[in-house]
Amino acid sequence: MIRFTTAGESHGRGIIAILEGIPAGLNVNSEDIDVELARRQKGYGRGARMRIETDVVKVLSGMRYARTIGSPIALYVTNRDWENWENIMSPIAVDLDGEILLKPRPGHADLAGLMKYGSTDFRDILERASARETAARVAVGAVCKELLKEFDIRITSYTLQIGNVTADINSVPAEKIWHNTEMSYVRCPDAAASKKMIQLIKKTGSQGDTLGGKLAVKIENVPAGLGSHTQWDLKLDGRLAQSFLSIQAIKAVEFGSGSKLAAIPGSLSHDEIFYNDKKGFYRNTNRAGGIEGGMSNGETIEISCTMKAIPSLAKPLRSVNLSTKKAAKAEAVRSDVCAVPAAGIVAEAVAAFEIAKALKEKFGGDNIEDMKKSVAAYKARLKNI
Ligand SMILES: Cc1cc2nc3c(=O)[nH]c(=O)nc-3n(C[C@H](O)[C@H](O)[C@H](O)COP(=O)(O)O)c2cc1C
Ligand SMILES: C=C(O[C@@H]1CC(C(=O)O)=C[C@@H](OP(=O)(O)O)[C@H]1O)C(=O)O
Numbered sequence: 001m002i003r004f005t006t007a008g009e010s011h012g013r014g015i016i017a018i019l020e021g022i023p024a025g026l027n028v029n030s031e032d033i034d035v036e037l038a039r040r041q042k043g044y045g046r047g048a049r050m051r052i053e054t055d056v057v058k059v060l061s062g063m064r065y066a067r068t069i070g071s072p073i074a075l076y077v078t079n080r081d082w083e084n085w086e087n088i089m090s091p092i093a094v095d096l097d098g099e100i101l102l103k104p105r106p107g108h109a110d111l112a113g114l115m116k117y118g119s120t121d122f123r124d125i126l127e128r129a130s131a132r133e134t135a136a137r138v139a140v141g142a143v144c145k146e147l148l149k150e151f152d153i154r155i156t157s158y159t160l161q162i163g164n165v166t167a168d169i170n171s172v173p174a175e176k177i178w179h180n181t182e183m184s185y186v187r188c189p190d191a192a193a194s195k196k197m198i199q200l201i202k203k204t205g206s207q208g209d210t211l212g213g214k215l216a217v218k219i220e221n222v223p224a225g226l227g228s229h230t231q232w233d234l235k236l237d238g239r240l241a242q243s244f245l246s247i248q249a250i251k252a253v254e255f256g257s258g259s260k261l262a263a264i265p266g267s268l269s270h271d272e273i274f275y276n277d278k279k280g281f282y283r284n285t286n287r288a289g290g291i292e293g294g295m296s297n298g299e300t301i302e303i304s305c306t307m308k309a310i311p312s313l314a315k316p317l318r319s320v321n322l323s324t325k326k327a328a329k330a331e332a333v334r335s336d337v338c339a340v341p342a343a344g345i346v347a348e349a350v351a352a353f354e355i356a357k358a359l360k361e362k363f364g365g366d367n368i369e370d371m372k373k374s375v376a377a378y379k380a381r382l383k384n385i
Helices: 030-041 080-084 110-117 123-129 131-149 191-206 236-245 258-263 340-363 368-383
Strands: 003-007 014-020 057-061 073-078 154-162 213-220 250-255 273-276 280-283 301-307 318-320 327-329
Touching: 003 131, 014 131, 030 057, 030 131, 030 340, 073 131, 110 123, 131 154, 131 340, 154 191, 154 340, 213 340, 236 250, 236 301, 236 340, 250 258, 301 340, 340 368
Parallel strands: none
Antiparallel strands: 003 014, 014 073, 057 073, 154 213, 213 301, 250 301, 273 280, 318 327
């Protein structure tokens, strides 16, 4: 089974992930992981923190000579900002000189976490709630992407909407929609919308406010039959949705036509089935977004995620001082204005993990060549249906 866990606080020494179950013999260059880490740091609307960090992975275990060896892969990313926080974030006892945070931010984990864990300073909570943790998930996703590459499975994403500016995807030539996203600073393939998005982020930030939006993810060339209809927790759409919703500030996930399906009759909701000798079974539409009955159906998996606006506002919302219980403005801390472009990279990473996990579950293989043989045998069987 492929699984991972992460540890690390936003301003602690660093962030670490331990990834298990990746077959031995897979080529992984740490530079390829760094490319993904750098993609996550970009995007117009990020705050001052991203100018401090230059995320680079240190592979602590699980690989020799840029190849996996079957043992747990430990991936470490340093927090450069740690040197500015050593005292406040010290894991050993020191004389406290740090300011205690007293005014929880609506929309962040501050108040709920403080109540649950009995902390008196919600820094104990926000440090781990922070999306800094997504650096670890992107490192994990980068290794999973290398595994998926062996099977020609490719994952891409783009920004669909920021605030009230939505990309006009129909205006973009089809071949440019998915493969041109790195060209724009907000990772949106519609150049006119990108400009408007940047203007909106600039204006909103200058007003002390923040933005969310929508991002789209596409997973190509997934063989039919990943996930299962037989049990609730095996369904691939449910598993992917859990992963996307676990990304900080993601509040909705849609597959294929998603919420649009509420208003559409059955005759226009589903993807009719066709067959010819060359293609085998195929569809002319993909309203299901590539998943039926909790299983990949061989079509492209298409997802969109909605991100709420960032909860740390320079012009803070109303809150309560925890010590006096009097009305107060929430803490105003350094923050991003918009992180939808970065969230797209995180979404690619968590999708890569879920697909890699489902692939290993179906095809097994402690060694990459064993896994490839198993996939090839399955594909050969499908051809003979
Ligand atoms: C890439 C990324 C960057 C983020 N940056 C910030 C930020 O700078 N300030 C902030 O308050 N929240 C930021 N968030 C969102 C918070 O981490 C998130 O809202 C918070 O942990 C509460 O979780 P929830 O929104 O999922 O309920 C970011 C999220 C992502 C995915
Ligand atoms: C550090 C990252 O994102 C952070 C996520 C975040 C939050 O509250 O989620 C708050 C900000 O951190 P800071 O308080 O240090 O400015 C972001 O910069 C990162 O993405 O690597």
